[in-house]
Amino acid sequence: MSKKCVFVLAAAMLLCSMAFAQDAKTVIDNATKAMGTLKTVEYSGSGFDFAIGQNVNPNQPWPKFIDKSYKRVMNFETPAYRMERIRTQGENPPRGGGQQPVIGEQTQNQTVVVAPNTPWVQQLELWMMPHGFLQAAAKNNATVSTKTVGGKKYNVLTFTAPNKAKVNGYINDQNMVERVETWIDNAMLGDMLFDATYSGYKDFGGVKFPTKIVQKQGDYPILDLTITDVKPNAAANIQAPAAQPPAAVASATSEKLGDGVYLILGGYAALAVDFKDYIVVIEGPQSEERASAIIAEAKKLIPNKPIKYVVNTHAHYDHSSGLRTFMAEGATIITHQVNKPFLEKVAALPHTLNPDKLAQSKRKPSFETMTEQKTLTDGNHVIQLYHMTGIGHHEGLIIAYLPKEKVLVEADAYNPQPLNATPPNPPSPYTLALVANIERLKLDVNRIIPIHYPADNRVVNRAELMRWVGKTSSN
Ligand SMILES: [Zn+2]
Structure with missing residues (x-):
């Protein structure tokens, strides 16, 4: 040229x-x-x-x-x-x-x-x-x-x-x-x-x-x-709000609830249970950062076992935004069947703006679904999963009950406020539904683990739940 x-x-x-x-x-x-x-x-x-x-x-x-x-x-x-x-x-x-x-x-x-x-x-x-x-x-x-x-x-x-x-x-x-x-x-x-x-x-x-x-x-x-x-062109002298304290780092702490049963705190609560050959985690919430912290803590508490299952209480994004991290980890998602098509879609959607661990690993997710109830056991540990009925919060909302430990894990039906707070009047229909489900299923609940754990990290028992709905505890 x-x-x-x-x-x-x-x-x-x-x-x-x-x-x-x-x-x-x-x-x-x-x-x-x-x-x-x-x-x-x-x-x-x-x-x-x-x-x-x-x-x-x-x-x-x-x-x-x-x-x-x-x-x-x-x-x-x-x-x-x-x-x-x-x-x-x-x-x-x-x-x-x-x-x-x-x-x-x-x-x-x-x-x-x-x-x-x-x-x-x-x-x-x-x-x-x-x-x-x-x-x-x-x-x-x-x-x-x-x-x-x-x-x-x-x-x-x-x-x-x-x-x-x-x-x-x-x-x-x-x-x-x-x-x-x-x-x-x-x-x-x-x-x-x-x-x-x-x-x-x-x-x-x-x-x-x-x-x-x-x-x-x-x-x-x-x-x-x-x-x-x-x-x-109105006056718009907008002042920056007072500086917020930096967001809490999602480092995890834990508490032993029973033999091989651990509560993981430091964000939305999660449970890690030491089954014979693998770990079961309840909830993969919030973000990749939080899910990674839960996974790391579970593996520290229960070394040398894979995380085989993660139980998803429901598909609301704040309770599911760590599921892709668990998919990348190779864990099977246990969820109510109403959520499966959506979570399958979530697993396949492109993440080009911010490639996460699943986008990088390209791993295929696996699911196990349930309708009204499902039991996970290794012959020693038992986790009973129940579909919550009569609650408008989510159609596929699952609670987890550990009969040996008398522990109930619940999401969004009772989110504890400071201990001295006044109960709402009338009570939240969601909290009333939790009480009704505990009664319907005849669960002998000693301790409640709200995924939205109280800020003071106190132990939440059934009496506190009953007080919040204006009833006295029946046990
Ligand atoms: Zn929710």
Whole structure:
């Protein structure tokens, strides 16, 4: 190839990339012109929020809470945001988790002041908003393409986020940002779609702002907001909240509950039981970090045996986010049959944004399911698993009873509060269901191990459970 030819080719490529850059810039400029410039904004309204991973069974949407009032102040310059909402119980009777039932009105506040080390996921509320997206697209050298969705043609602006995921913004023929989508890491769902749709644009003081925002994570809504008031460029002096103590490191401690039976603390509680040829663990919760700590502690307590089984109390994400780590370890998951198709899917989902141990090991998971009851025994140790009936928390909720030790392991039916706390009145239907199941199954319970272990690490007995539901213990 001659020198001249190379030069022409290089010039053509340069022109070509400039043309694309200009196109994206034109799209951003036109949208910014149509929507107006926002340095700050305050918007308020009402609607619903939803607790991701807390559905009553794996095929249902996330449970709903009513946001009686909702206000958010955003500062795209500093950048920072503050959210204040008052929420009430949305599911009656309670169905699913997310700390249901909410009694009365619950105030929730969230403040994020972006610092150099603020995780991208926490900043997304800003950069997924229509005006914030356009600013982020301009800053991050977005490219543009066209896409037809549902018969409508969009200019799609795309840039790559710090978490290596694409962020796509759909600009409609009115030059409004109609949808923004990206992907974030979720311990269960892997590369999880996070998308927000914006509709009902209205003019607020020369700025176009949506009056409807729907955010979805993992295919179901997490927020459905109707906006009634928008103050463009309102004062937004958002102060960072007082520094939180650093998150507890998930190092495990343990307590011997009986011969070969160990309680593992230092996070969500778990049990390790020393069967003749292998270890049985009850619960693989929270995260890979917590599951790894439980596995390490179980192997330290019970050396030279493999972990053959891990019992999953239910498929809520906080109780299942360590299961992939146990799958990588080669353990068989014991779960209620309602959870199996979902957990099989979880085992196979791509985790490219944050490859975990299972993604690296590519191990095939194995499952054993149960319906109403199942007994694990080696002839010496006995673990009886029972399906909880009459509880709206989760359709596949399992309790574990160790008859020799008179120990009952339960998740989310009774989450102990400080010892001097006043019992709720009326009692939680979930706690009442636990009492009813203990009675139905005639379990001789001496000690209760709540997976949400009390912060003071106290021993929880049946009398404490009965007191919490306003009854005296029958034994
Ligand atoms: Zn739960």
